[in-house]
Amino acid sequence: xxIEFFIAIANLLFCLQRLLSTFRSGRLSAVVWALAxxxxxxxxxxxxxxxxxxxxxxxxxxxxxxxxxxxxTCYYIATFHLIFAFTEWAVWKLLGIPASRVTWELPRSQxxxxxxxxxxxxxLCIGGSWxxxxxxxxxYQDYVEGTGSNWPxxxxxxxxxxxxxxMMQRRYWAGALAGIPFILFAIMLNxxxxxxxxxxxxxxxxxxxxxxxxxxxxxxxxxxxxxxxxLLGLFLLSAAIMQQKGxxxxxxxxxxxxxxxxxxxxxxxxxxxxxxxxxxxxxxxLINPFLKLFGLERPHLIDTPVYMASLIDGVPKDWPVYFxxxxxxxSDAYISFGIAGLVLATLWALxxxxxxxxxxxxxxxxxxxxxxxVWHAYMLVRGAPGIASVPFSxxxxxxxxxxxxxxxxxxxxxxxxxxxxxxxxxxxxxSTP
Numbered sequence: 177x178x179i180e181f182f183i184a185i186a187n188l189l190f191c192l193q194r195l196l197s198t199f200r201s202g203r204l205s206a207v208v209w210a211l212a213x214x215x216x217x218x219x220x221x222x223x224x225x226x227x228x229x230x231x232x233x234x235x236x237x238x239x240x241x242x243x244x245x246x247x248x249t250c251y252y253i254a255t256f257h258l259i260f261a262f263t264e265w266a267v268w269k270l271l272g273i274p275a276s277r278v279t280w281e282l283p284r285s286q287x288x289x290x291x292x293x294x295x296x297x298x299x300l301c302i303g304g305s306w307x308x309x310x311x312x313x314x315x316y317q318d319y320v321e322g323t324g325s326n327w328p329x330x331x332x333x334x335x336x337x338x339x340x341x342x343m344m345q346r347r348y349w350a351g352a353l354a355g356i357p358f359i360l361f362a363i364m365l366n367x368x369x370x371x372x373x374x375x376x377x378x379x380x381x382x383x384x385x386x387x388x389x390x391x392x393x394x395x396x397x398x399x400x401x402x403x404x405x406x407l408l409g410l411f412l413l414s415a416a417i418m419q420q421k422g423x424x425x426x427x428x429x430x431x432x433x434x435x436x437x438x439x440x441x442x443x444x445x446x447x448x449x450x451x452x453x454x455x456x457x458x459x460x461x462l463i464n465p466f467l468k469l470f471g472l473e474r475p476h477l478i479d480t481p482v483y484m485a486s487l488i489d490g491v492p493k494d495w496p497v498y499f500x501x502x503x504x505x506x507s508d509a510y511i512s513f514g515i516a517g518l519v520l521a522t523l524w525a526l527x528x529x530x531x532x533x534x535x536x537x538x539x540x541x542x543x544x545x546x547x548x549x550v551w552h553a554y555m556l557v558r559g560a561p562g563i564a565s566v567p568f569s570x571x572x573x574x575x576x577x578x579x580x581x582x583x584x585x586x587x588x589x590x591x592x593x594x595x596x597x598x599x600x601x602x603x604x605x606x607s608t609p
Contacts, residue, residue, distance in 0.1 A: 183250055184216070184223050186254070187253060187257060188216040188220065190257060190258075191212045191257060192209075194261060195210050199383075203532065204535070204536070204546075204553075205528065205529065207553050208260075211554065211557040212257060212557065215429075215433055215504055215557070216253065218431075219250070219253060221433070227243050227246070235490030239438065239445075246437045252510065253436070256506055257521075260522075260524065263522045263526060267529040267533070268532075271533035273537055280344055280381055280542065281345075282344040291582040292579060292582040296335045296338035296575075303329070303330070303333075311361070329571075330571050330574060332358075334571045336358075336373040336571075337543050337579070338354050339351045339354045339355055340378070340546050342354060343377075343378050343382065344539065348382075351378050355378060358375065359374065359375060369554075372554055373551055374547070432504050435484075436504055436506050438488055439488070439503055440507070443510060443511050443514070449511060450480050450511055450512050453477055453480050453483075453512070454479075454508055454512055454562055457479055457565075458564065461562065461568055461569050480508055480511060480512065480562065481500045481501050481503075482498075482500055483511070485501040502558050502560035503559050505520070505556055505559045505561075509521070528552075535549065540579065544579050548568070551567055
């Protein structure tokens with residue numbers, strides 16, 4: 177166990193190093209590494225606690241997780257991170273752009289952005305009001321089972337770039353006001369994921385604004401203090417929602433680290449792998465509107481976290497109440513292909529890094545895609561690829577259509593260098609009365 181403990185500590189330090197390195201380079205993969213470091217920290221406690229048991233309420237039996245399983249999980253997680261990091265590095269070397277060319281600013285003077293904001297604001301008002309009316313008296317269980325989530329939710333989610341545009345134009349008040357409906361729905365439905373499309377992208381833009389302007393140590397300390405308050409707000413929101421669900425007050429998803437060895441142990445005993453199930457659902461969500469457009473029937477597949485619920489709590493197949501237990505992307509990789517599931521680290525690194533390299537070239541693409549990137553990255557790391565691509569079923573296509581019709585070719589405008597931006601920013605400040 178001493179070797180495994182050393183590996184777990186080294187894995188955490190490696191994730192932290194990648195987090196700082198990517199953030200200083202102005203890269204969005206810092207989001208992924210922040211999540212990896214977060215869960216790696218909690219896995220150290222799993223390793224220290226040693227063997228444990230999990231009582232499965234539906235079958236009234238107990239699953240014993242052995243020390244060998246926990247040790248194996250430690251090696252699996254560390255290897256997953258190394259493969260992801262190497263692939264990410266190679267893809268960014270090939271497709272990435274210098275930090276000086278990345279801008280988190282959008283001008284307020286562009287007319288097509290005003291048109292885009294107008295349409296997105298209409299989506300927010302109509303979709304938010306409609307969704308509020310549809311979800312009155314409903315709660316978390318209704319949300320996860322899809323009750324009332326059709327077009328009202330699509331328009332609400334499709335309005336999320338309004339927040340990112342406002343933040344990138346430094347209209348922080350507009351971004352904050354537009355985020356209120358998302359936060360209200362998060363509290364009303366006990367669903368933290370609404371913050372992924374609103375509050376979290378706003379915080380990310382705010383952090384990069386703070387970092388780019390922290391020229392002196394004094395400014396840096398001030399920005400870090402403000403950033404700490406922003407992150408604290410996210411944790412407090414999550415803790416409040418956890419308490420409202422009837423759970424203990426704590427850090428979000430902190431118990432998921434225990435779920436990984438549980439899944440590994442259960443899969444080794446069951447000797448059953450879901451193979452391409454997660455990837456098929458992930459891909460089907462991307463083309464779902466086109467399947468309906470051409471009248472093609474979507475195959476019925478059971479999402480992998482639903483199968484995980486049967487392994488963790490013994491939930492029977494076809495149980496009328498929906499149970500969905502994602503337990504991080506290491507579990508999804510192992511339950512899919514066993515040790516060979518490590519190849520998924522390469523796949524996710526290719527997708528996330530390629531997406532990031534494309535998005536960071538164009539400020540308008542950051543505004544359009546950042547909410548969906550944050551949702552996608554978080555759900556992937558959480559171990560729910562089938563949920564990661566859900567906003568692409570409709571909401572993203574609606575947002576993209578608005579940007580395309582209102583902006584045309586101007587959405588592909590490349591930014592000036594960071595030095596030129598900073599020069600203009602300084603001139604603006606000096607000319608301000």
